[in-house]
Amino acid sequence: MKRQNKRHRKVRKCVEGPNFSGQHLLHNKRIIAEMIEIAEVRETDTIFEIGAGKGVLTLPLAEKAEKVLAVENDPGFIEVLRDKSRKHANITIIPRDIRETALPREAYSVVANIPYSITTAILGKLLDTPSALLQKALLMVEKGAAKRFTSTPVVNARILTWRMWFELKLVREVPRHFFSPPPRVDSALLRIRRRKQPLVPHNQHLRFRAMADYGLKHPRLPISEALLGIFTPPQIKHLVKNIAADRNSPICSLNEEQWATVFMTMLRHVEPFRWPKGSWKRK
Numbered sequence: 102m103k104r105q106n107k108r109h110r111k112v113r114k115c116v117e118g119p120n121f122s123g124q125h126l127l128h129n130k131r132i133i134a135e136m137i138e139i140a141e142v143r144e145t146d147t148i149f150e151i152g153a154g155k156g157v158l159t160l161p162l163a164e165k166a167e168k169v170l171a172v173e174n175d176p177g178f179i180e181v182l183r184d185k186s187r188k189h190a191n192i193t194i195i196p197r198d199i200r201e202t203a204l205p206r207e208a209y210s211v212v213a214n215i216p217y218s219i220t221t222a223i224l225g226k227l228l229d230t231p232s233a234l235l236q237k238a239l240l241m242v243e244k245g246a247a248k249r250f251t252s253t254p255v256v257n258a259r260i261l262t263w264r265m266w267f268e269l270k271l272v273r274e275v276p277r278h279f280f281s282p283p284p285r286v287d288s289a290l291l292r293i294r295r296r297k298q299p300l301v302p303h304n305q306h307l308r309f310r311a312m313a314d315y316g317l318k319h320p321r322l323p324i325s326e327a328l329l330g331i332f333t334p335p336q337i338k339h340l341v342k343n344i345a346a347d348r349n350s351p352i353c354s355l356n357e358e359q360w361a362t363v364f365m366t367m368l369r370h371v372e373p374f375r376w377p378k379g380s381w382k383r384k
């Protein structure tokens with residue numbers, strides 16, 4: 102271990118513009134064991150680990166899963182990982198930036214203590230395309246981010262769209278002293294599960310996103326005003342009755358099931374030229 106750390110420091114010195122971003126390594130054995138347990142890793146699982154660091158999660162994951170694909174972009178950590186995983190034929194190290202790494206082409210789950218500075222980019226990569234092969238994920242994230250992804254009412258169209266296909270839950274808060282060095286923010290475990298029944302069909306995700314962007318442009322606007330460009334006033338009257346909502350309530354008060362009904366009603370009863378056009382770009 103000492104030898105590896107020395108080597109790590111040595112390798113770091115040779116790297117141009119070292120990347121220290123988000124390098125808060127887990128050192129608490131209890132939370133590592135808990136993460137593996139909450140993630141419900143099975144022996145047939147392919148685990149995609151984002152930001153493997155020195156492998157504190159990688160090695161126990163490899164004991165449980167069929168294989169682990171460990172993404173890491175710090176050359177020093179990659180070398181430590183290579184050393185440590187020598188005896189584990191089921192670990193593949195992917196020495197790349199996660200933002201430029203292709204997702205697995207087989208069904209996979211994610212277990213990771215991710216770099217917090219690119220949380221939204223990582224979530225977007227995993228969740229923006231709902232028909233992809235992601236089965237479930239357990240991510241260590243900043244507590245504030247976990248709250249934003251899981252809170253109600255939903256004011257963000259992208260997060261609402263994810264929730265049509267995935268259930269997101271903050272499962273536990275994690276104190277700063279479980280990390281070395283401790284981050285400046287509190288952390289939490291975010292569990293993501295694919296819904297057994299998606300609330301709207303997968304192939305409609307871009308169209309749903311366009312409608313969500315339109316509807317949530319001003320989240321506090323009354324339902325009847327926020328949806329007026331899509332539905333006619335008589336259609337809105339039927340719609341609010343159908344979803345048991347008050348036409349004067351803010352549009353952001355709708356839950357995921359109500360949004361699904363709004364969307365399916367639009368597809369069935371509104372002429373396509375009135376459907377909002379997607380103007381969003383993937384970040």
Ligand SMILES: C[S@@+](CC[C@H](N)C(=O)[O-])C[C@H]1O[C@@H](n2cnc3c(N)ncnc32)[C@H](O)[C@@H]1O
Nearest residue numbers: 125126127152153154173174175198199214216
């Ligand atoms: C919070 S640390 C977690 C390390 C390890 N999994 C642990 O729990 O101890 C995040 C890791 O992500 C790596 N990382 C940061 N940015 C990355 C990127 N863009 N692509 C891949 N890995 C990245 C860092 O080098 C670091 O090892």
